[in-house]
Amino acid sequence: MLNKEMLSEMTKLGVRPALFERGTGNMWTEPYIANQMLSAHLDQGTDAASRREEMIEKTIAFINKRIAKGSTVLDLGCGPGLYTERLCESGHSVTGIDFSENSINYARGSAERKGLEIDYVCKNFFDMEYDGCYDVAMQIYGEIGTFSDKDRDKILSLIKRALKPGGIFIFDVPVPSKVHEASKVEKNWYVGTKGFWRPEAHLVLEERVYYENNIKVDQFIVVDDKEVVTYRNWFHDYTKETIEPVVLAAGFSKVQVTDNLFEEKDKNDPEWITVVAYNTRK
Incomplete structure (x- = not known):
């Protein structure tokens, strides 16, 4: 069950980030996700x-x-x-x-x-x-x-x-995509037992947030039984x-x-x- 500290962290991370603000995690250097990234690079599908x-x-x-x-x-x-x-x-x-x-x-x-x-x-x-x-x-x-x-x-x-x-x-x-609204936010969430982000049960809150000048960010808040981590991919x-x-x-x-x-x-x-x-x- 989520505790108050985790809920507080999720609330804080769920706020619209400042332009090109980095997440708290790094998918390129964290060992488990780095292996997932390598598999994705090599996946011909x-x-x-x-x-x-x-x-x-x-x-x-x-x-x-x-x-x-x-x-x-x-x-x-x-x-x-x-x-x-x-x-x-x-x-x-x-x-x-x-x-x-x-x-x-x-x-x-x-x-x-x-x-x-x-x-x-x-x-x-x-x-x-x-x-x-x-x-x-x-x-x-x-x-x-x-x-x-x-x-x-x-x-x-x-x-x-x-x-x-x-x-x-x-x-x-x-x-730029044909539809780009600076105020637009797209959200999704899912629970997984094993997947791209974690090898064990976890919750993923994902959203795409649009900004002016054709900038957007894909944000992933990942919650497991130990921590709350956010990953961000920015695109201009x-x-x-x-x-x-x-x-x-x-x-x-x-x-x-x-x-x-x-x-x-x-x-x-x-x-x-x-x-x-x-x-x-x-």
Whole structure:
């Protein structure tokens, strides 16, 4: 039975969070959930954590058309190496960086089994210190859109610094949904005996909260017999008109935006746009 302390904590956590306020838990580093996340990355039946193999292959084809063979490539948030391995097999020299020890360990093991020489770094990419090392940097599946404006600008600055003169940064972001009401809240709850969040009985209160400027958060309050923990996934959707000035303000010399990351013909009403940002040549 819930005690007064738990009910008080749930009430406090259920208040509309401030923009990009972090939760009290971390799904990327907590051992049980980290294993669940790894399974989701590798699951070919869903796009929940990573895109499925068909879309990954199309993304690699998109990238390979725009970079020279033998390029030095930095994959930010590389996860279990789904893109890094394919890029290495395409003839590039690849570094993957991710702060999930679970994902990096899997990626290293997979590369070793396949005989691929890939440099994997277990580190928060906000702490990276590369200076003019890479021809290409990439961050795929909308991670730029999970950052506050301040963190977004910081990572763009770090990426620009990591690139060689004339290097490029390729990333994608989701576009705003047709229905986005700043005052809107969607809620759901369920009880599980074992699931994504916990290996034992637990209660999940989940909600999506919308904000102005095409920002939203998915919040999950997880309650078990020991504690109340909240997890938050923030999303900032962009259009061509809103992402271009942000990238140019970070010092990139040119920006190209396309809605055709997967090289699909007759694609209507795209949910994503892809950005290719060019570093200034000396």
